[in-house]
Amino acid sequence: MVYFRLFSPSKFSKTIFSSKTLVKKHLSLSSSQTLNSYFHSSKILHTNSEMEASKKIDRAALDSVLTKRFFFVPSFSIYGGVAGLYDYGPIGSALQQNLINIWRQHFVVEEDMLEMDGAIITPAEVLKTSGHVDKFTDFMCNDSLTNEIFRADHLVEAILEERLESDQLARQLGDLTLQKNVTVKKQKGVKVHVKLEDQTVVEYSEILAQIDNYGKEKLHEIIIKHDIRNPATNNTVTPPVEFNLMFDSSIGPTGHLKGYLRPETAQSQFVNFSRLLEFNNQKMPFASAMVGKSFRNEISPRSGLLRVREFNMAEIEHYVDPENKSHPKFHEVADLSISLLPASTQQSGSTNITQITIGEAVSLKIIDNETLGYFIGRIYLFLVKVGIDKNRLRFRQHMSNEMAHYACDCWDAEIHSSYGWIECVGCADRSAFDLTVHSKKTKEKLCVRENLETPRVYDALVPNTNKKVFGPKFKQSAKKIQEKLESLTQLELEEFKTSLESKGSFNLELDGQSFELTKELLTIDMQTFKENIREYTPNVIEPSFGIGRILYSLIEHSYYTRPGDELRAVFSFNPLIAPFKVLVLPLSNNASFSSYLTDIARSLRKMGVPARVDDAASASIGRRYARNDELGIPFAITVDFQTVKDQTITLRERDSTNQIRGSQEEIIALVVKLVNGNTSWSDVLQTHKTIEQVSE
Numbered sequence: 001m002v003y004f005r006l007f008s009p010s011k012f013s014k015t016i017f018s019s020k021t022l023v024k025k026h027l028s029l030s031s032s033q034t035l036n037s038y039f040h041s042s043k044i045l046h047t048n049s050e051m052e053a054s055k056k057i058d059r060a061a062l063d064s065v066l067t068k069r070f071f072f073v074p075s076f077s078i079y080g081g082v083a084g085l086y087d088y089g090p091i092g093s094a095l096q097q098n099l100i101n102i103w104r105q106h107f108v109v110e111e112d113m114l115e116m117d118g119a120i121i122t123p124a125e126v127l128k129t130s131g132h133v134d135k136f137t138d139f140m141c142n143d144s145l146t147n148e149i150f151r152a153d154h155l156v157e158a159i160l161e162e163r164l165e166s167d168q169l170a171r172q173l174g175d176l177t178l179q180k181n182v183t184v185k186k187q188k189g190v191k192v193h194v195k196l197e198d199q200t201v202v203e204y205s206e207i208l209a210q211i212d213n214y215g216k217e218k219l220h221e222i223i224i225k226h227d228i229r230n231p232a233t234n235n236t237v238t239p240p241v242e243f244n245l246m247f248d249s250s251i252g253p254t255g256h257l258k259g260y261l262r263p264e265t266a267q268s269q270f271v272n273f274s275r276l277l278e279f280n281n282q283k284m285p286f287a288s289a290m291v292g293k294s295f296r297n298e299i300s301p302r303s304g305l306l307r308v309r310e311f312n313m314a315e316i317e318h319y320v321d322p323e324n325k326s327h328p329k330f331h332e333v334a335d336l337s338i339s340l341l342p343a344s345t346q347q348s349g350s351t352n353i354t355q356i357t358i359g360e361a362v363s364l365k366i367i368d369n370e371t372l373g374y375f376i377g378r379i380y381l382f383l384v385k386v387g388i389d390k391n392r393l394r395f396r397q398h399m400s401n402e403m404a405h406y407a408c409d410c411w412d413a414e415i416h417s418s419y420g421w422i423e424c425v426g427c428a429d430r431s432a433f434d435l436t437v438h439s440k441k442t443k444e445k446l447c448v449r450e451n452l453e454t455p456r457v458y459d460a461l462v463p464n465t466n467k468k469v470f471g472p473k474f475k476q477s478a479k480k481i482q483e484k485l486e487s488l489t490q491l492e493l494e495e496f497k498t499s500l501e502s503k504g505s506f507n508l509e510l511d512g513q514s515f516e517l518t519k520e521l522l523t524i525d526m527q528t529f530k531e532n533i534r535e536y537t538p539n540v541i542e543p544s545f546g547i548g549r550i551l552y553s554l555i556e557h558s559y560y561t562r563p564g565d566e567l568r569a570v571f572s573f574n575p576l577i578a579p580f581k582v583l584v585l586p587l588s589n590n591a592s593f594s595s596y597l598t599d600i601a602r603s604l605r606k607m608g609v610p611a612r613v614d615d616a617a618s619a620s621i622g623r624r625y626a627r628n629d630e631l632g633i634p635f636a637i638t639v640d641f642q643t644v645k646d647q648t649i650t651l652r653e654r655d656s657t658n659q660i661r662g663s664q665e666e667i668i669a670l671v672v673k674l675v676n677g678n679t680s681w682s683d684v685l686q687t688h689k690t691i692e693q694v695s696e
């Protein structure tokens, strides 16, 4: 099978992040019986055409507005820039700050969480214990001749998607250059689309549905089997290898203390667990929270803000009793209907979405427990509140290989944009892993002691050593053997007891050595215990938000152009998230308007409403409305000749462009209500007549 170069590097870089969309797109386009019967689902939420329509934005035009209006730009660009680093301008940073403030209100304040701010530079020992030093890796492969670097799963994903897209277009256009499997020719820069065999489409779709589930051997197998090459050179690529994503450094002048820039904020919260619990008066359950920068040395950062090397995270660690994962406020989210993509669906090779209430999903055990379900509901409400389109939001469950070995369930909130479905929030039940490993390493107790109203009485096996012979026999190893015996599970003790009784001894493996323990050295006895205190390590449910990814998705979901004028970009930010809430502008540059502008802007700002004045004399009023629509300002107050006569001003709403007129006091009071969410524009139109609009 030969795969010729199909697309240019720039096209490649645009598609590299797009995810499973094309698989879905395929479903509706293929008339083949095999495909139709292959993908099965009772409740599909988004029809492919709906999703396709919603994703069609002119990304080049959007990018140009974002750069021109300094939402965000590549960092150090006058030096040539570095991939994966971005600077936010006034609009981008205000949007980011508003997003964080709303997050804080929605989670920290409303859920009464304990917020902290931990150190960024982290000693290696902490991250070794947490598993990051050994396992925080992605798979990387290189062009075998040029050494260009790829993230292996993204390369496979992009190429298979591109082939499927080509196949789909071929089917659509009836351009059936059908040969066995894949053959693509590039003729004078014109793409010839190639139809794949139905079986190949199914196979590609299966791979894409499970791409996050593959280890390096499986990825290598796919690369070989499906002839995945560097699309720019058509060279083969090397087998995938692990690449650790942490930036390392050394702390202090000696260079002896190794450190890393933290890849997540979570570890600072775990290591402070005892203090947090103490602050919470030993009451469980409770949550800690933290917002701050994290750093990941991404193999191949593309897709703008969606994959960067330095980004803001907002993380919650909710500590819960492992024996009781119910949530007192679960009923508040139980009836929310959300889109789920369970692991079982993906593992069957499909990406069809199930629409279901959170209550139903928990009772059917699709979502593991109430607390996890509660946070999925709160994440959904937060994202919708800031302006994410709920029809482009889904929760995808991790598949077995994808999930960390200690996690018992994990869901990603994925948001659809022109890059496909992107994970923006991870929500995992991390079990007791983190607290257990840090406690074991430091010997610091990271657990909860609960006073029991009724003492717990139970029987358990206990190893009892004969001190007189045990110490002299094992000498310096005695202590660690004793510790090992005390750490044995009931099941292991049962096994050893049987062996002691039947054979008179058993072997204990420890640090590569085998110690024979005879019945002269110890007995294993059943004892009755009575406990007034229960000691346990809490489980942790962790919602982890990538602020930049949410921000970018929100920007795409808010972006549109005025009907009939593709050059007029508008961002429909809601008043809660909009960087400026009100634009204040004069009809023209008549000198009599200027004191009104200053007064109005000052009054608004005093009331905490960010206002922007645009009195640049050179531009028409229509032009000025348009350029401020590009900043997503929801309302505009205009001062005109009528203002000078009777002190009235006009108020314009950005999306409808409707305007009303009223006294200065009335309009300002109305704006404050609108901005604070105490009224809506449609309510305002119930009581105010719209006026004839100044030509835009």
Ligand SMILES: Nc1ncnc2c1ncn2[C@@H]1O[C@H](COP(=O)(O)OP(=O)(O)OP(=O)(O)O)[C@@H](O)[C@H]1O
Residues within 6 Å of the ligand: 296, 298, 305, 306, 307, 308, 309, 311, 313, 423, 424, 425, 426, 544, 545, 546, 547, 548, 549, 550
């Ligand atoms: N390189 C990155 N750039 C921007 N945001 C990121 C990046 N990596 C992670 N995030 C954000 O942090 C959140 C939590 O991180 P998590 O470790 O769960 O991500 P991840 O599973 O490694 O993401 P991915 O698989 O996309 O690399 C993600 O949901 C995402 O919003």
